[in-house]
Amino acid sequence: MFVGLNTETVMGPIRRVVATAQNGLEVVRLGGLETDLTTSPFEVVERAPMYRLRRYFPDTDPAEAGPPIVLVPPMMMSADVYDVTRDQGAVGILRSMGIDPWVVDFGSPDSEEGGWDRNLADHIVAISEIIDQVRSHTGRDVYLSGYSQGGMFAYQAAAYRRSRNIAGLVTFGSPVDTLAGLPFGIPAGFATDAAGFLADHVFNRLAVSGWMARTGFQLLDPVKTLKSRLDFLRQLHDREALLPREQQRRFLATEGWVAWSGPAVAELLKQFIVHNRMMTGGFVIKDQVVSLAELTCPVLAFVGEVDDIGQPLAVRGIRRAAPRANVYESTLRAGHFGLVVGSAAATHTWPTTGKWVLWNEGLGPRPTNIELMRYDEHFGSESGVSISDRIIHTVASVAEVGVGVGKGISDFASGALRGTVELSGEATRALPRLARLGQIQPHTQISLSRLLAEQRRKAPGGECFLFDNRVHTYEAVNQRIDNVVRGLIQAGVRPAAHVGVVMQTRPSALAAIVALSRLGAVAVLLPPGREVHTALRIDGVERIVTDPENLDAAIATGMQVLVLGGGAQRDLDVDPSANVVDLEKIDPGAVTLPGWYRPDPGLARELAFIICSESNGHWETKQITNYRWALSAFGTASAADLDRGDTVYCLAPLHHSSSLLAAIGGAVAGGSRIALSRGLDPERFAEEVHRYGVTVVSYTWTMMREILDAENLALDGSHPVRLFIGSGMPQGLWRRTTERFAPAKVLEFYASTEGDVVLANVAGAKVGAKGRPLPGSAEVRLAAYDPIAGRLLEDEQGFIRECEDDEVGLLLGRAGVHAEMSGGAMRGIFAAGDAWIPTENLFRRDADGDYWLVDHRKTVIATPRGAVFTQPIVDALGSVDRVDLAVAYGVAVGGRTLAVAAFTLRDGRPPRLAEISDALDALAPALRPDIIQVVEDIPLGSSYRPNADALSAAGLPKPGTRVWYADPESHQYRRLTKAVAAEFQDGSAGVPAGAR
CATH class of the missing domain: 3.30.300.30 (ANL, C-terminal domain)
Known part of the structure; x- marks a missing residue:
């Protein structure tokens, strides 16, 4: 019965079983198969607590080494990713092309002194130092390159240096517009909320170990991970088939992963996921504000067509984020890891990188497989990897593994569910604000200072405001305010006192205004450089807070002058007989707080600010209670949908109501960053909009005219501005602004001096309209009015007649409890016993219910x-x-x-x-x-x-x-x-x- 059974038929399976057992035992004992493949030689030329700088092929004469390129690994991956094998690794291929490779080795935080305390800025500053060192060694400008997060580091470091000594940037699968293409098709709203929670509540206590990083990476593509492992097991008997890819397998499976420090992960999530500031600008490195818009060196970005981690849309964000740079791309059919390791990298990525460097140096032709990068507009439901590519790539992997459901299907499902998962972010932010506003009673403690203190408690290290390219945290700002409070107390300021503030827009001016609020005093805000003596006397002001620039004008009033700003070292050089107190010279620690002092005592019904302005040649004063300020603050935050991802740019001066009530108030209520400007200057505007990542610009009247009229305004479609907020913008200027800054919109407000009327044109569709009452503000009606006689018109019952649609009338606001306490209410207007506060303005209401300003009663x-x-x-x-x-x-x-x-x-x-x-x-x-x-x-x-x-x-x-x-x-x-x-x-x- 054994006739015809040859030896090979019997021995083949036996040899296969034996080979599988031998190779499997080797894997168990050694972690993998022994190979004859070697890595490239290197020398550590610089050591620092944050890094070791490797120079590969150190025996090469520096004069003949060629253009230097510094390769930066991701935070979670070993520096060996660039040298998995000498023949197919990055450093070996680049060296063979006449390029001088250097590699940054951050080590692993779990084995480095202070490693667990590293933050994101430490990595960027380290790369900046390394660029200086490589240039010092080679005498040449450096090509900076990075894979995945390492490429993000490269972008950030180049922007931090403003491209100084950087010949070019090369990145591989490095996302810039992180919210444009998230792994698994995760909705952006869900991702930002989750990232914010993880940053604030998880990674501030927890670091990521190497095995966690490896597992997380593998879970991002479980089908591919499973396929790789099954392929390895199926071929375990065939050593020759496994050896060429063994180094790569071992690197990816075990050896290539390092730990992440918690602070670095938290900062990465906050700045580049929650706020997407690689795209918008305004990320912070060591208290300096940085934007990719400042990149001027050429860029080459490699895009993986089936990369579901650095998705094409996210990678191509660099085209819009860096409008001044020439940005090229090279695409290849590869996943995230395949961009830098494996056959595709060896035949496409690294040779193209070398050719591009040589082309930039004038040492070779332009590579044929690169092109100027495009950035296509996309819908929010797009993922960045095309549906056909994902289906083909995933189905092929699924078929090989033999499972019926894969990640591609989950992506398809997540896209279908995106709309239901992303509940309205505007509603979830607006409802709590409006609910809080509705709970404010006359005796409720509420003020600018109290709200700022609340934001400090939520995020002490959070970014409060930006000025002169520096960031000031809530903790530092509140400490400065407390110090100013002590100086004011030492100078004799008490609660409810009226104190004039005559200062240029600067951090000290904001500190003075908030300090007076914290003390319970009333800040009387006046524009600098004007004759303010009369206005000050009218409002019972006895002393003035000013800065050195306005000191002489303040002294001329004869009042006590308190000087703030300019630092403690400046010399005021004033007449000794002048009643001047230098607050900067007062030691806060030496001031004993009196028994009456309670921080933030302001009640809703109490006066908070008096804003003085000149209109038609006359001084006008607006008395702002704490409730009126809160109404504008929460109303602006809700109407403009402000949150922690926004940076609100105060183009208007601080003494203007548009800044104090809408811009500052809305930003504080929304937890947004405030960007203070030194004044209206088109060149500064263009620079700071990009550098700060400004998303919302506050204006008054015709301010934007000077910006739009400027020649060679350095702004294009890549700007981050989404909204302009303010009041009084003429219709023609409104249209010019929205055309020039498309797709940004204008949010025009109207806020009455009297009562609690706040109108807002939230939709922005009707250019020139003031819109409708904000939720929480007073109910409004138009009363029939004779503008010549200056009187309201009655109906046959003796009540005031309400205007029909498009009839001009006087705008009235219903007197709520807050408005009634301030006086000036008219009763029995539309019904017996009702109470209304008249404004000074005439409006008409269209058929849709939108209000249009027609005139002031006096004009x-x-x-x-x-x-x-x-x-x-x-x-x-x-x-x-x-x-x-x-x-x-x-x-x-x-x-x-x-x-x-x-x-x-x-x-x-x-x-x-x-x-x-x-x-x-x-x-x-x-x-x-x-x-x-x-x-x-x-x-x-x-x-x-x-x-x-x-x-x-x-x-x-x-x-x-x-x-x-x-x-x-x-x-x-x-x-x-x-x-x-x-x-x-x-x-x-x-x-x-x-x-x-």
């Missing part, structure tokens, strides 16, 4: 034909492309008042008269201006509000080619001649013939 032009409102005229003229600024005002001439409009030109060329007429045709004839003129300049107030006082005082415009009047017969505009001007003077022009 309505009373013409013989009736009231003419200024704002509709300004809006109509602002819709003409060549019109820059516009104003409307009254001029008394010929025994009556004329409505006159004036505008300036954007490019010096006036629009055609037909364009102006078409724009004004949107108004009823009785509401159009009598005269229109082009002027050279329209003065701006301290808040950049156009001021018509000088034009009105100049009287009737002089006849000319750029002055037109409205013909009362044809309702057409015609050129104003001397003859017609004379008729205006005697009162006959502008009146229909039948009425003369």
Whole structure:
């Protein structure tokens, strides 16, 4: 029965079993199979607590070594990733091409002194030092390269150095726009929340060991991991088949992983997952604010078509994040690890890297497999790896392993569920804020200082504000505020005292304002450089806090002057007889706090700030209670959807209500970073927007005009700004701003001086509209109003008539408990016993319920034909492309008042008269201006509000080619001649013939 059975048939399976057993025993004993493959020689040329710097092939003459390239490993991976084998490793291939390879070895935190305390900035600063060292050794600028997180380090270090001594950057699967392509198709909202929780509550206590890093990496692609292990077991009998890949297998399975320090992981999650600041800019390295937008050196990024960790969309984010750099890409069909180790890396990645370096050095042609990087717009549901690539790659792996369900299917399912997993982030943030606002009663303790102290308790090391490229943490800011409080107490300031603040925008100004709030005093904010003596006396101010720049003006008031800012070493050089106290010279530790002092005593009903501004040549004061401030703060945070990922840029000065209530208030309520600017300067604006990662810009009136008018404004579509918030932006400027900064929007606010009315155009779709009442603010209604007589109009029952849609009326806000306590309420307006606070402004309400500002009660032009409102005229003229600024005002001439409009030109060329007429045709004839003129300049107030006082005082415009009047017969505009001007003077022009 054994006839025909040959020896090979019997012995083959036996030899296979024996070989499997022998190889398996070797793996168990030694951790893998012994190979004859060797690694490349290296010498450690520099040692530091953070790193060891390896120079490979150290016997090479430095003069002949070629361009130096520094290779940076990821934080969780051994530096040997660049030299798994000499023949196929990075350093060996690069050396063979005439390039000088250097490798950074961070070691493992669990075996390095102080390793568990390392943070992200330590790694960046170390790489920066290494660049200096390599340049010192070689005398040449350095190519900086990194794999995965090592590439992120390379980007960050280059930005930190602003590309100094860096010849180029090469990265492999290194994400920049981390939220554009997350592993497993994880929704961005879920990822940021989870990363924030892990950073704040897990990795501040826990580090990641080497085995945890290895396991986590393998779990990111479980199908591939399982396939690799089954392949190894199936071929365990065939030593020759296993040996070529054994070094790679051992590296990936056991030897290549090192621990992560907890602080470094926490900082990585916060800055680059939660806030995505590689993309937006504004990440922090050793208290310095850094942005990839400052990169100017060339970049080559390798993109894995099936890389589900460094997904293509995330990697290609560098194209938008670094607009000043020439960015190239090279794509290959590889996963994350295959980009740097294995056959694809040996035949594509490393030869291409070498050729690109040589091309940049002028030593060879441009590689054929690179191209300028593209960055395609994408939908939020896209993952970055194409569906077809993922399905083909995953199904092939699944089929080989023999399982029926794989990661690709889970990705598909996660994409379908993304919409249901990502609940509205805006709603989850807004509801608690609005609920808290609704709980505030007159006796509730609430203030700017209290809210800032709350943020410190939540995140002491969190970033509070940025100024002059430095970051100030909540802990440091609160310590400074407490020190200023002690200085103020030493100088005699007590709760409820009115203290003037006359300071430029600077950290000390913010500290002074908050310190007065913490003390329970009232900060009276005045614009620097103005005559403020009268305003100070009116508001009962007895002392002034100022900075050295405004010291002389403050001394001139004769009041006690408290000087803050500029450091303790400066010399004030003032007359000894002047009543000046230098707060910087007071030792906080030597001040004994009095028994009455309680920090943050401010109640909602109490006065917090008085804001003084100049309007139409007159001083106006706005009294802001703590509740009114909180209303604006929580309302802005909700309407603008501010959170810890935002950086709010205070383009407006601190003494302006837009900054204090909306920008500062909203940022503090939302936990966002505040970026303070030294002033309106287009070049500084462009630089700081990128460097700080500004997402929200606060403005007043025409501020953005100077930015948009600047030549060569260094901003493009890669800017991080998503929103402009403020009040008073003209419609024409609004359109220019949204066009220039697309897709950013404008969030226009209106906040009444009286009562608790806050309107906001949250959607931004109706350019020029003030929007609708913010939740938590007062209910509003429009009361019928006679602007000429200055009185409300009653109905037949004696109540005030409420306006119909598009009827102009006086805006009233319902008097809540807070507004009633401040006085000024009118009762019995629309119903018996009701109470309303009148504002000073006239509005109309459209059919959708949106409110449009029409005029201030005091600036309505009373013409013989009736009231003419200024704002509709300004809006109509602002819709003409060549019109820059516009104003409307009254001029008394010929025994009556004329409505006159004036505008300036954007490019010096006036629009055609037909364009102006078409724009004004949107108004009823009785509401159009009598005269229109082009002027050279329209003065701006301290808040950049156009001021018509000088034009009105100049009287009737002089006849000319750029002055037109409205013909009362044809309702057409015609050129104003001397003859017609004379008729205006005697009162006959502008009146229909039948009425003369």
